[in-house]
Structures are given as C-alpha cells and as structure tokens.
Amino acid sequence: MxxxxxxxxxxxxxxxxxxxxxxxxxxxxxxxxxxxxxxxxxxxxxxxxxxxxxxxxxxxxxxxxxxxxxxxxxxxxxxxxxxxxxxxxxxxxxxxxxxxxxxxLSGLTVLENLLAAPKVQAGESLFNIFFRPRLLKREERQNIERATEILRTYGLYDLRDNRARExxxxxxxxxxxxxxxxxxxxxxxxxxxxxxxxxxxxxxxxxxxxxxxxxxxxxxxxxxxxxxxxxxxxxxxxxxxxxxxxxxxxxxxxxxxxxxxxxxxxxxxxxxxx
Amino acid sequence: MSAFWYYVFTLVFFLFDYFILAMGLNIQYGETGILNFAYIAFVALGAYVTGAVSMPNSVGTGQQYIFGWGIPFPFNLIMGGVAAMVLAFVVALITLRRLRTDYLAMVLISLSLVFYDIVNNYVRLFNGADGLYNVPEPMSGVFHLTLNAFVPFFALVTGAVALILWGVMSRITRSPLGRTFRAIRDDPDVAAALGKGVFRYQLTSMLIGSFYAGVGGGLLIQFGGSFNPTAWLPGETFVVFAVIIVGGVGNNVGLLMGALLVETLLIHLPAFLPNIPGHPGLIEYIDTMVVGVVLMLMLWFRPQGVVPERLRRFPQPAGELANRDGHSVAPPEQSHYVAAITTDDSEPKDAQ
The missing domain is CATH 3.40.50.300 (P-loop containing nucleotide triphosphate hydrolases)
Structure with a gap:
C-alpha cells in the first residue's frame, strides 16, 4: 500500500x-x-x-x-x-x-473515439482543411501519438481499429x-x-x-x-x-x-x- | 447521335447529378445524423435560382419570375448553391437548436410542404405551377451545340462538377471535422461533453449539404431546360434517401453505387422502356414501388448498404513495435498505482 x-x-x-x-x-x-x-x-x-x-x-x-x-x-x-x-x-x-x-461513439473506431476528444482542433475548421494542410497533418500526427500512448496504458491498443460498439x-x-x-x-x-x-x-x-x-x-x-x-x-x-x-x-x-x-x-x- | 446514345448520356447525367445530391444528403444524414426530410426543397431552390438568374429579364418571356439577370454558367450554378445555403441557414436556426431526430424530421418535412405551397401559389416568384421553362442551355452558344450534342456535353460537364465536389467532400469527411460530424451523429450528448459545439457543427453540415443540393438542382434545370413543382414533390426526398441507404451511408463510393442502382437503373432506365399496352404511365408507378421494395429489403437484410462505411485506420506512429499481424508486441502498460489498491497478490487482468 x-x-x-x-x-x-x-x-x-x-x-x-x-x-x-x-x-x-x-x-x-x-x-x-x-x-x-x-x-x-x-x-x-x-x-x-x-x-x-x-x-x-x-x-x-x-x-x-x-x-x-x-x-x-x-x-x-x-x-x-x-x-x-x-x-x-x-x-x-x-x-x-x-x-x-x-x-x-459507436460507429467510430476505438482510436477515433480518442482522436475526437481534444476540445478544439485546427482540423475542425474548413479554412484549415483546405488552406493549412501541413498544420492539420502535424496536429493529427501528435494526436495519434498521444492517443496511442493512452490506449496502450489502458490496455486497448490492440482494439484501436475496432468499432467502439464491438x-x-x-x-x-x-x-x-x-x-x-x-x-x-x-x-x-x-x-x-x-x-x-x-x-x-x-x-x-x-x-x-x-x-x-x-x-x-x-x-x-x-x-x-x-x-x-x-x-x-x-x-x-x-x-x-x-x-x-x-x-x-x-x-x-x-x-x-x-x-x-x-x-x-x-x-x-x-x-x-x- | 443515335437515340441509344442520347438515352445513355441522359442516364449518365442523372447518375452524376444524383451522386452530387446524395453527397449533400449524406454529409447531413450519413455523417452528422440530421434527418433532413426537406432535402428536396433545397434542391428545388437551387434549381429555381439557377434558372431565374440565368434567364433574361422576365418582361416579354410570358413567364413571371424574380432576378432575370442573364448570369452565365458556372456562376448561376454557384448562386443556386448559395441560395440553398441561405435557406439552410434560416431553417437550421429555427430547427436545429431545439429539435432532434424524429421531431426534427417532422418539422423539416412540414417546412418542405410550406415551401412547396409558397412556390406553387406565389406566381411572381418562380412562375407558380407552370414553373420555369426555356432556361438557356449553358455554353451552347459558346460551342455552337445542337440539342443532340448538348446532352453528352452537359452529362460530361456534370461529371466534372461531380468529380470536383467528390474531391472536396472526401477532404472534409476524412478530416477531423468529418470525425466530429460522425461523433455528433453517434451521440450528440457525448460530443457536447467533449467540448464540441453541436449546433455549430450541425449548421456547418447543413450548409455544406445544402450547397450540394442547390448545385444538383441547378444542374437539373439546366439539363432539362425547365423545372416546375411536379419535379420536386416532397416525396422526392426519399428517393435521395434511397440512393444513400442502398449505396451505403457514410461512404462516397457507396453513394455513386446508390445513384447508379436507384436513380439510374430503377427510376430512369424504365422511363425509356415502351409503355405497357393499355396502361400508359404504369411503368412509372411500378418503378416507384420497386424503389420502395428495394429500400425495405436493404434496410432489412443489409442496412449498411452495398458499400458500407469503411473503418478509418491510421498509420502507426513511428517507432511502434509491431509483429507481422500489425499488433503491438508490447503488453498493455499497467497503472503505477495498481499495486497500491490491489487487495491480494493476483495480477490485474484484462478487461472482460
């Protein structure tokens, strides 16, 4: 203890x-x-x-x-x-x-459930999607790395590509x-x-x-x-x-x-x- | 050009046009979960505005309509799309904040009926029940196209527009914005609890989808040269729903497949079949019934559609240990504190 x-x-x-x-x-x-x-x-x-x-x-x-x-x-x-x-x-x-x-979020994969979580993402703006692709790519890569780390900690890593409803x-x-x-x-x-x-x-x-x-x-x-x-x-x-x-x-x-x-x-x- | 090719290119036009319409409804319903039962009203507004802005001043045309600015393609088409967005903005402000799912659907179909009655009865708007006709064929004058040449030409133009809009839509649906749309579709309460302003995203989805509806409508009126209230009875919305449900909700390839199966093969191909002797027009009714039956069968046996929504997989971060199957070979990490609260010496087990 x-x-x-x-x-x-x-x-x-x-x-x-x-x-x-x-x-x-x-x-x-x-x-x-x-x-x-x-x-x-x-x-x-x-x-x-x-x-x-x-x-x-x-x-x-x-x-x-x-x-x-x-x-x-x-x-x-x-x-x-x-x-x-x-x-x-x-x-x-x-x-x-x-x-x-x-x-x-049943239709999303386990990994996507985590990727949807950050409160404000640059990739949620239409302007950024079409005019700042590098920013999106960098942000997404950072989010995937963090989500992967969390999934491993919580023992869900092997399920990352499964739909959450499963x-x-x-x-x-x-x-x-x-x-x-x-x-x-x-x-x-x-x-x-x-x-x-x-x-x-x-x-x-x-x-x-x-x-x-x-x-x-x-x-x-x-x-x-x-x-x-x-x-x-x-x-x-x-x-x-x-x-x-x-x-x-x-x-x-x-x-x-x-x-x-x-x-x-x-x-x-x-x-x-x- | 033989009659056969005329028919083929007509079918090609409807394939691409309904693909555009299906993409618009799919981002609203398939991606964001908005049951827009008024979708055909946005298509109609796009068609009317595209027609009315591209026609000359109404004086002396024997028709009554607003605008009449003689605006050429593709600017008239864009104006049709923007008009549908303006209507979507107003409708979203009225409905999306307070209503959900079936209640939202009921209000939207009611609004569709109201809009239908206004357009049908207020003649000075878009010529009432007669609708707009003699709408100029886009670019016919520029390329000196005959009617026979115009049909394949415009079918290919529509294909090019569909291709551009497909690229735009794919970019949106694959982005974090598309993921947030799907999060709202799956559970708006959870999305809100994650800090997503649900109304803002639903509004964005409504505006994007309505632009596609307006453009699809604009292409319709320019292809046929006319448009009147019989072309957009409120039930027409369900044909577009059938396209996305049969093809596959949430999958752009599925939408193209749905447009091919429902709109092209089930609805427009039979229109070119010879009439049943003694029963003129019967085929039209039969094919509507067939669409209904196909829709029910799909919902019963294959609700995910012909091409289901695909799983979105992401590349593993650099340095990730993986075996040949792509699974991590590293065991799940345990909390530093598990030992502190473990009541016996047993190792923590995986979730059941």
Whole structure:
C-alpha cells in the first residue's frame, strides 16, 4: 500500500476548491431531485460523491457538466461562474465527464473515439482543411501519438481499429475514461466508473484514477464501492435527498450517525459494504 | 447521335447529378445524423435560382419570375448553391437548436410542404405551377451545340462538377471535422461533453449539404431546360434517401453505387422502356414501388448498404513495435498505482 496524501476535508478546509456549488436545486415535476446541494471539490484531489439511490448524485453531475440546467443555485469552476452554461462551453474550460451507462461513439473506431476528444482542433475548421494542410497533418500526427500512448496504458491498443460498439462492457468503461483523459481535463467527473465491472478491472480503474491525480487532474466520482472509495479518495461528499449531508474522510464519516442512518447503514446491512 | 446514345448520356447525367445530391444528403444524414426530410426543397431552390438568374429579364418571356439577370454558367450554378445555403441557414436556426431526430424530421418535412405551397401559389416568384421553362442551355452558344450534342456535353460537364465536389467532400469527411460530424451523429450528448459545439457543427453540415443540393438542382434545370413543382414533390426526398441507404451511408463510393442502382437503373432506365399496352404511365408507378421494395429489403437484410462505411485506420506512429499481424508486441502498460489498491497478490487482468 502506498501512503495516501492527507485529504482535504471540509468546505472550510485549507485546499483551494476547483469547483464550488452553492444551493443547487433541481425538481422534476413535484420531486426535488437536488434540493440545495452545497459543496466544494478541492483541486488536485480525488473526491467521492456517495449517497443512497435517488439521492440526486447523477442529477448533480448532469448539472455540473451542463447536461441539465439547475432551477436555482450557483456553481464556479475555478474563478469562473459556470451556472447554467452550455455543456460544450463547460467542457472547454476543462470539465470532462463519463456516463453511468457507458456511452461510446459507436460507429467510430476505438482510436477515433480518442482522436475526437481534444476540445478544439485546427482540423475542425474548413479554412484549415483546405488552406493549412501541413498544420492539420502535424496536429493529427501528435494526436495519434498521444492517443496511442493512452490506449496502450489502458490496455486497448490492440482494439484501436475496432468499432467502439464491438467492445465489451468493461472495455467500454475503459474507453470512456481514456477518451476523457485524451481531452486533458482539469476536473474529471466519473459517474460510477466501477459499476458492473469485474474486481480485477475495478483495481485497474482505481489505479488509473490515481494516475490522473498524480498528473494533476482533479477527480469527482460517484461510487458505491466503499472499499475503493476508502482506498483512493481523499474526500467524500455524502448526498441524501438532494442535500449535502456531510463531507470528510470516509473513515470519519463512518462514525457520523446521520450518514450511517442515511446511507452507510443501508450499505452495510445490504452486505455490499466490502 | 443515335437515340441509344442520347438515352445513355441522359442516364449518365442523372447518375452524376444524383451522386452530387446524395453527397449533400449524406454529409447531413450519413455523417452528422440530421434527418433532413426537406432535402428536396433545397434542391428545388437551387434549381429555381439557377434558372431565374440565368434567364433574361422576365418582361416579354410570358413567364413571371424574380432576378432575370442573364448570369452565365458556372456562376448561376454557384448562386443556386448559395441560395440553398441561405435557406439552410434560416431553417437550421429555427430547427436545429431545439429539435432532434424524429421531431426534427417532422418539422423539416412540414417546412418542405410550406415551401412547396409558397412556390406553387406565389406566381411572381418562380412562375407558380407552370414553373420555369426555356432556361438557356449553358455554353451552347459558346460551342455552337445542337440539342443532340448538348446532352453528352452537359452529362460530361456534370461529371466534372461531380468529380470536383467528390474531391472536396472526401477532404472534409476524412478530416477531423468529418470525425466530429460522425461523433455528433453517434451521440450528440457525448460530443457536447467533449467540448464540441453541436449546433455549430450541425449548421456547418447543413450548409455544406445544402450547397450540394442547390448545385444538383441547378444542374437539373439546366439539363432539362425547365423545372416546375411536379419535379420536386416532397416525396422526392426519399428517393435521395434511397440512393444513400442502398449505396451505403457514410461512404462516397457507396453513394455513386446508390445513384447508379436507384436513380439510374430503377427510376430512369424504365422511363425509356415502351409503355405497357393499355396502361400508359404504369411503368412509372411500378418503378416507384420497386424503389420502395428495394429500400425495405436493404434496410432489412443489409442496412449498411452495398458499400458500407469503411473503418478509418491510421498509420502507426513511428517507432511502434509491431509483429507481422500489425499488433503491438508490447503488453498493455499497467497503472503505477495498481499495486497500491490491489487487495491480494493476483495480477490485474484484462478487461472482460
């Protein structure tokens, strides 16, 4: 075991926040899916977003990534207020995400999935396509080299020319994460990256997330596997009924009666707490 | 020139013209996933504008139409393409931001019907239901072409235009821009999450495709010398869809094959067959039915088309270790941190 860095615990902690949310709300009809969620995500750390089913975790990630607009509240990415910005503008600021159910670009090859990821490419301009072919060639060569390196790291290199739709569930998870890495995120939102994958792959994905952290990427991940949360996450945000219930290290939160009642007790009783 | 060769060159013209139209619809639907059920309206606008700008002033022609500037080929053709782009810009602003897939398709086919009614009833625009006729044959005066000579000449001109547009389209679809179009086609949410401004790229695709539609329409009116609303009934859009679905969505070679099979062999070749005794015009209806049946069979048994979209492979970076099969001989690298979180001594395995 490596020794993990001391976590950034609370909203009042000393670590600089890369993402700050204040009073986010989102209702669907009469159901308040998110009901005043307020939290900070410390820069350069791995933070887990946990909570019972229906707590509003995925809705929060959807709001943060711009896939949904919040009814009220605000959020800042670094020093920029990104409240209800369009998705692609948020992504261009460096916030990438994965989806609960893997969403690959199915008709593209594995390599093309990665090549599509860099946020702004000179080759996406009609002018450059016809009048700056050398620039395109150079950029494409650099992107292919980087994508190849990432695919090798994630064990997908031999599948690079396969269509993404042909991959298995676990391979799709890896593809989605590696695609996000290719986009050079500053903040990476992972929606249940370990869900539905075998234990060996869970370990590998956990390792990749630690790699990201080592490279300066901040990670916010929704995860139910508390074993992995305890091992790789510096900080935990507990969400229940759309509200932030507590933040801190998981080992500390295990003694928090509210958290135990709302989530941990349920997990432990269900025997899935590992 | 014998009647046989006249027919052959007529078929050659339609082959190339529908190849152009298919390329335009393919970049919208096959590459970007925009179900443009109004495509024929853009073709029609291109045809009308090309005709109206190339004809002389309408006074004394017995027709009513706007423009009448006597602009020669190929500038009239370019103006037809640009007019279709302008219409596409307006339509995209109305529809693309908020609508997707089937809803977008419904709105577009409705807009096509609205446009059809306007052109059909507002006579001062493009001569209403009579349409434009006596459109000058391009370059006939320059080369002193007879009607018989004009047909093969213009079929070859259309072939040259198709070749140029094929080169342009290939360059676009092989570029990172083409890849982004396909990413949006596969999943616009994922593309947006990767920082792609989906509307901007869809708009770009609409404009490019509409230019091709307008040029294809412009060539049609110049070849036939006339164009009226019976030539672009909204259902004609589905003939172009049949071309790209039969040929192969997302593959330019497939589009040429689709234009050959559907437009040339199934639709225009039977038009030259003798009428069935006692049933004049029946062949036209039968070949429309045959196109429908072929379309259904293709969707059922070979949805990827005759020539499927090809995999885009890239050369391996320099220094890449590869065995004879082209696979890497180096094992996948493991995370530096896997050991830190491994709960037992077993080696991490590949993804299942």
């Amino acid at each position: 490596t020794s993990f860095e001391e976590p950034a615990i609370t909203r009042q902690g000393v670590d600089e926040a890369i993402l700050s949310c204040e009073g986010l709300t989102k209702a669907f009809g009469g159901v308040n899916a998110v009901n005043g969620a307020t939290f900070d995500v410390p820069r350069g750390k791995i933070t887990a977003l946990i909570g019972p089913n229906g707590a509003g975790k995925t809705t929060v990630v959807n709001i943060l990534s711009g896939a949904m607009k919040s009814d009220s509240g605000s959020m800042r990415l670094g020093s920029t207020d990104i409240t209800n910005w369009e998705r692609y503008k948020i992504a261009r600021l460096g916030l990438m995400r994965t989806f609960q159910l893997s969403r690959e 991959l298995s569930g676990g391979q799709k998870k890896l593809l989605e994460i590696s695609r996000g890495v290719m986009a050079s995120p500053s903040l990476f939102l992972l929606d249940e990256p370990m869900a539905g994958v075998n234990p060996a792959l869970i370990e590998r994905i956990g390792g990749y997330i630690l790699d990201m952290k080592a490279q300066g990427v901040t990670v916010l991940m929704i995860e139910h596997n508390l074993n992995i949360v305890e091992k790789i996450c510096d900080n935990v945000i507990v969400l229940a009924e759309g509200r932030t219930l507590a933040t801190g290290r998981l080992s500390d939160l295990r003694n928090n009666p509210e958290v135990v009642q709302a989530y941990l007790g349920e997990v432990i009783n269900a025997g899935t707490g590992h």
